[in-house]
Amino acid sequence: MVSEYRLKRRVQFYETDAAGIVHFSWFFRYMEEAEHALWRAAGISIHRAGSDIGWPRVAASFEFKRPLRFEDEFDIRLRIVEMTRRTIRYACDLAQGDTPIASGGLTIACVLKRPDAPMKSIDIPPEIAARFQVAERDA
């Protein structure tokens, strides 16, 4: 069972903006990259072609402490901090070594995708829930 994932990443040029720093919308994509890598580490894909189960984002947030610039290397740490019957909540920290860059959160929900009808909230299938667990708190 997995509960955490760490990823090393380098800033790409197209992620920067005219202020010379990474545009804030990219932090949400960095967080999602780590989430999908966590799922791969758990042995599954969060988005399988043809599946009628989906994982829309319910809430997302970030607090930005220091900027990132072109070619900067940084660390992404994603942890599962809550699991309910129908949702998973992650906490995410970006850092350069010991220097914090940003802290974020992401909540996703399990849904049934139905053609010609809205997505419907469902319980997380047990074979998926069994692969994940909440991370232990840092001491």
Add this chain to the structure above:
Amino acid sequence: MVSEYRLKRRVQFYETDAAGIVHFSWFFRYMEEAEHALWRAAGISIHRAGSDIGWPRVAASFEFKRPLRFEDEFDIRLRIVEMTRRTIRYACDLAQGDTPIASGGLTIACVLKRPDAPMKSIDIPPEIAARFQVAERDA
């Protein structure tokens, strides 16, 4: 003095993802589009070439209620909900008519950009602060 901006927008194809809906990172860009339009409505640009003042994002969040799809038209409403000496906080609502799509928040800070030194928090210049005011609460 401006305190609110409303924008009509249509979903572009490159904003959708393989789940067939707008990728959640785009909502933060929609919110920023409305912010920059608000500043233009106030008679100024949030990013002037050569200026040593910048407006980095300090915090950003969204709650997602319903998905948007390719070519959907929607409304963005951005309001100033708090101004301090050094920060501005916005609330943002996306909707299709009376149907809520998502609600977000964004806090920005005024900084001095210094070559070879970190950005430094400063008071909002009076000629900028004078153009904005907090929006009245909805009744």
Add this chain to the structure above:
Amino acid sequence: MVSEYRLKRRVQFYETDAAGIVHFSWFFRYMEEAEHALWRAAGISIHRAGSDIGWPRVAASFEFKRPLRFEDEFDIRLRIVEMTRRTIRYACDLAQGDTPIASGGLTIACVLKRPDAPMKSIDIPPEIAARFQVAERDA
């Protein structure tokens, strides 16, 4: 029958990069925005949910003459320059007034989307082909 579309557009902040100009990848998105608006002007959507017909891009190119910067307004002009049984080719010009910014080309092909099999090239359905025609050459 439509053969051409003109669109006015303003540069968004997230389209700029650390060089202070619009990142070149965005010009391809601007071109596609105009293409999809052309299809809407022809009364149809290029991507209908549930349709088994698709329009993948076969080739795309741009020559860049002058940069665009944050908040610049510019004009996009897209014309159909060739139609074959299975493909449509567009030419695209970006300009600010009489000042050329960039010139691009885009070729798309009509395909049948098949679950569990590669996309298959097919003839453009007559009810779609009947809505478009090649633009007249500029004098």
Add this chain to the structure above:
Amino acid sequence: MVSEYRLKRRVQFYETDAAGIVHFSWFFRYMEEAEHALWRAAGISIHRAGSDIGWPRVAASFEFKRPLRFEDEFDIRLRIVEMTRRTIRYACDLAQGDTPIASGGLTIACVLKRPDAPMKSIDIPPEIAARFQVAERDA
């Protein structure tokens, strides 16, 4: 002296579109990722903060042969195919093993960035030109 770079990459979710495949604009970003990695392999950064030399893109093109989907792994191969006094031209091939995905080209020019004046084409500085050479043709 470097003339070629190979990069392994995995498709991220935010790179896909509602057609279920990577949006074509991303191929240009993949090509640029390999270009910047080539420059790092040559010991330099293509974009140094504070430098008055820039490398705007003059032309870019791609032919798309097969689609990429979420989590696909693929190879990017970038080669220098021409160097003039003021420009560098690359060829780029994307593949999955022996299966070609797309072929692109990119031409960049060396410019002097001038505040309050347009960018001006200049000769490539010798200390930069000395680090690169044209790749040998495939047999």
